[in-house]
Every structure is written in structure tokens, then in C-alpha cells.
Amino acid sequence: MSRAPYLVFEDPDLPERSLRVLVAANLYPHEGAENYGTFVRDEVGALRRLGVGVDVFYVNGRASRLNYFRAAPAYLRRTRARGYQLVHAHHTLTGPMARLERRLPLVITFHGSEVAESYTAPLSRLLARLADGRIATSRWVESRLGRPADAIVPPGVDFDLFRPADRDESRRALGLPLDRKLVLFVGLDRPDKRVFVIERAVESLRADGIPADLLRVTDKRHEEIPPYMNAADVLVLVSEAEGSPMVIKEAMGCNLPIVSGDMGDIREVIEGTAGCFLCDKSVEGTAAAIRKALDFGRRTDGRPRVMHLSLEESAKKVRAVYERVLERRGKR
Template sequence: MVSKEGKLRVLFISSGRMGDVGYVVRNQGESLIRHGIDLDYLTISPGLKGYIGAVRQIRRRVRAGDYSLVHAHYSLSAFAASMAGRFPLVVSLMGSDAWQGVFMRLMIRFLSAVRWKAVIVKTREMKRRLRLEKAHIIPNGVDTERFTPGDRDEARQQLGFSLTRKVIVFIAGRNRPEKNYPLAQEAVAMLNNDYVDLLYVHSTESSTIPCYLNAADLLLLTSDREGGVNVIKEAMACNCPFVATDVGDIREIAGETEGCFITDHNSAQIAETVRQILKTSARSEGRKRILELGLDSGSIATRISDLYKSILQEYYR
């Protein structure tokens, strides 16, 4: 089904705190809208009560909205959508879904076989870990119009940072132990340099993240595990150098790109790599790599739109 203007109509479903979808889901939705998709959002309140109540809510919205298909993000949102009726359902699984317990992974495999018309995962590791042979690997795209290289001093002045100190940013949500901030702290302490600041950026507006990346000498990521690592792609789009542990799809995305370094979970190795970057003060060549790989949000929107069309052709055959 299409809108009066001949566009595909899609309902995006995801959980959302504070009554709004998360940044990653919003970014993907907006890129699809720019691509010509007629798209609405449905946000599920967190918690068991929210997901149970969402089943009826989804059913009503689908009936009233005359949607071409529904696209659910994260496994719990997909479970709720699966119980809401018969309609073409696409599911995007995120990094956290790959690390669920055995029962949840079994449910994902079962529903992907009997209910979901297509499953999108972010990395090869997710596909392997979830044992979803037919899953489509489509990473999250980065908005290269927002995440663009900028003047370091101007960004620092905007944020109120010193122009002379070395700044390392660690960008992650709060209460996320898998991000392993203590390892970052340990590595930076080993630099034994009073002119280096490690800034833990969290609970800030997403619109300010490009400014932090342009202000920083480097991004530090010390996670124990990841799926698709959005902040790495965002840093690369800004030509911000990074040092990251070997998790998720970072090695594949970085390749041999200048200014992009991957280490073990070893504080001494991390510290030495950070030290070498701080000596040069050079920016990375990350933006060029992002565009070469087609990881900008526009290219990813094209891939998702093409998937929608192929599903609908099969569904209504």
C-alpha cells in the first residue's frame, strides 16, 4: 500500500524514554523520509506493561494508517509487533539483542523463521551470534551533513574548553558497564600527563556531539562488546582520530585508515597508542573511508528502501 502521493507508508516502532524514539532510530527514520518514504513513529513505553499495552496500540495504528509495512527496532518491540496482527514486518536488531540470554535468542530465531519478513542486523558478528543465516547486514548510517569536519578552536570555544590542553572524549550512555570506562581511565592515567583531559560525554543533546568530536584530539572507546558502533562512524565523518578496542564492526570499518587505531583490552597498549596520536595532533582520513563504504545515512536509506520494495513484491505476489 502506498500513500496518495505514491510513496511507501511505513510505521517505525521502537521503545523510547521520555516519550520519544532514540537518536539512532530517529536518524534512520529521517533519512528514509528524505529518501521519499512516508513514515510515522510509534513509541513504546519501557517495561513489561508498556510492551503488553503496545500490542493493541500497534494493531490500531496499523489499521488506521494503511501502512505498506511495519519496521520494528530491537527485539522486544518486534515481539510486540509480532502479536499485533498480520502485516509485512521488518525487524532491525541492535547490538544489545545479540547478547541476550538463550531464551531470547531462541525467540528471535523462531520469529525470524515464521513471522518476520526480513531481519536486519548491524554486523557479521551479530548474524553469526544470533545464527540468522538470511539476515541482511545493514549498518546504521551516519548523517554526514551534521557530522562534518570543523575547526578545532572554534569547537572548543563553543564548549568552553581550553585551547592548549589535550582533550580525549569518551562518549557513551550512563550505567553501561560494557563500555568499560574504568579501562579508559586507567589508560589515560598511565600517560602521566597533567595536560591531558579525559571527558566522559553522556546525557547530552545529540546535536552537540559533532562539536565534541571536532574539539577533541581523539575519541577513546574501550568497550568489552559492541554491535555496530555508531560513535566510531560519527568520529570518522568528522575526521576525529580514535583509539578503540577490537569490538563490533570497528576493524572492518576502519580498515587501514590513517588516524584510526585498534588495540587489545590492554591499558598499556591503549596508553601508548593514545600517546602517539597526541604527539602528532593530526586529524584522521575517516570521512573519506565512510563515504567509500557507503555508510552515510543516504546510502543506507537507499539499501533499506530497496529491501522494503523487494519484501512487498514478494508479499503481494
């Protein structure tokens, strides 16, 4: 992972574009952290394919919170460098630095748990007032901002990457056993993800004679994840809080059964899909829901239910927010 305070990723086609945007983000894949913020990179790519010129200013808050201050002078110089018409900040912690630029309109995407936790909750509400445009990834996120969002835009899914494949063939390719029930966790193994709950739930199932194993996928590149989803029997997510978690929509794209807490937009994404279950996030409740998913015993029909959540559709909604904000500011 880079220790630099910031990194810049330029769009070579930006000078020729009629709409030119600087994305400020504290999540973006880079050397040594190729999986970090892939959903931001994917959105940037989709916007570029729509003809929007997009440069990315990545502030390395992961290495040090002081980098938000260290990067600020370079950020302000960058905003004057390439004829940008708008700044789009991702995540609450990037917002204060992004708002230092007052000439350009600011759109902020509020992603998830930052709107409800610790000091970032009131900071999110303040930034929602200061921003020219607000994007929330779910209705739950919007409800915590204190004012309406310009759009609800869940991060889009690359359905060419996340698509169904044969379970046994996927297991053979990964060297996984064919005779075990595989309970999948995908994501960063942080305390707020509460993986210990999934561990204990799986242990309780084994104590009841169910041949279940927890399959953790925490250090794979984004493009390496689909085979694990196609090899697993169920995906489980019981975090403290989520906004619009990519892993749920990606699992739906692979027709993988799901067990999850009722967080963010998860209910509306999986509701009505046989083989997908909400739980109360306790060990007992999680174990009971996993048992139901394993008893379901087949793939879901989740993919056609989430195709409207593609990268392309999400990027169109983001571009529409840009255009409305620029019209309100008289910049177009």
C-alpha cells in the same frame, strides 16, 4: 523522559505515499529524552525524503519492561489505522510485540549487543526465524542470528552535521583548555560501556607525564556533539559489545583519531585509516593505543573513507528490503 507506555509520531504525508510503513521502536527521541535513538529518527527522516510514508510507534520499554505488554493493544489497533503495508521493528525487545500483527509482513533490524547478551540472544535468533525480513547492522550481528540477513545496513551518518572544524576554535567555543590532550567518550554512561577502563587508562597516561584528561559527553543533544569531536584529540570506545556504533562513524566524519575494541563493524570502518587503532580493551592495552593516537598528533583522513555510510545510502538499502519483502509476500 515520558512515563507513557507508548507514543505515536505520524507522518502527515503517509496517506498519499505508495509505500506506507509502521516503524515499531523502543528507541526514539521524545520530550525529555531528545538524544534517545536519534539514529532511528534520522533513518525515518531519510526514508520519508525517499518518498516512503513512515509512522512511528514508540514503546517506552525504558520506563518499564511491562510497557511492551501495556502497549500491545494500542499497537495492534494502530496497525489497522492507516493502510500500512509493512511493519519495521527496531531492536530485539520490540520484536515480540511487533510480531503479534500477523497480517502485515515484518522486517526487524537487529542493532548490536542484544544478539549476544543474556536472554535477548536466543530471542534474537527466534525472531530472525519469525520475521519476513532481517536487517543486521554489521556482519558480526548477522553471524549471531542463525540465518542470513536480507541486508547489512549500518545506521547512516548525517555528514552535514558531523564534519571537520578547527580544533582550537572548537575548544574556545566550548571553554576547553588548549594545552591538554582531550580523550573523548560519547554515549550513555552505562556499565556495559566500561568507561572505567578509559578513566584508568587516562590516569596511567597522566602518571607518565602526559597532560591527558577524559572528556565525557553523556548528556548532550545529538546536534551538540560535533564540536566536542572537533575539540578532542582522540575518541575511545571499549564497550562490552557493539554492532555498528554511530559514534565511530561520526568521529570518522570529523576526521578524529579513534581507539576502539574490535567489535561489530568497527574494524572494517577504521581499518587502513592512519591515526585509528584497535585495542584489547584492557586498561593497559587501551592506554597504549591512546598513546599511539596522541603521538599521531593530527587529524585523520577518515571522512572520505566513510561517505558511503550516509543516511541517504542506508535509507535506500532499507527501502530495497521493504520492496523485496513485499514482493515475496505478494503485497505489491
